Amino acid sequence: MASEECKAMLDALNKVTACYHHLVLTVGGSADSQNLREELQKTRQKAQELAVATCARLTAALRDRNLQGEERREFERLWVTFSGCLDLLEADMRRALALGSAFPLHRPRRPLVRTGVAGDASRVAARALSARSLRHEAESDFDALDLGQLEREILQVSEMIHNMEMKVNVPRWTVQARQGPGAELQSVGAAAISSVGCGSVQERTGPCDLSKAKAAAVFGAVLLSAVALAVCVAKLS
Known part of the structure; x- marks a missing residue:
């Protein structure tokens, strides 16, 4: 039951991480917007919550000395999968930080033409503090705050990876997979060949x-x- 629960949590983490990877690839493109940045923030926070919960379960299981045999090997395979997923999440977070810094949503405005408008300072300030200006300022604050928060979260994920390696010693090269390399591709190829064979038999048996x-x-x-x-x-x- 514990392994099945860990598998479910790891499956959810893989899906959220894949979604985050897909969103990061659109940063700086034509689909980039504040809605995208907010979705990135929510997705990576959800991924970190799942990572913390999964790490706690796997760490507790692998540090149990009573865990032996095939059950321990299964948890070691889950541990290797979780480590790889966490590495990909950290890499995507660093990529999001680099792209977000290179492509800010709201660049500082610099007046290129002086219109010569002059008047009472209070009136000028009242015109400047319009609803649009306030909204733009709020969005700019979100952009800067989100990048700062992202930097802190990257450090937290890196620390989590370091603590994992210190608490549980499971070298990746010692864990044996259930299937050989390329087993999934071979099964897909066999299915494709069988479908082609059935089609050819039907064509041969049919009228010319x-x-x-x-x-x-x-x-x-x-x-x-x-x-x-x-x-x-x-x-x-």
């Missing part, structure tokens, strides 16, 4: 299409003519 046979014969004749012409040109040259 004379129009397709004629088209194939004409195509073969044209191809042979092209090959013969190429050979003749090569000899003459």
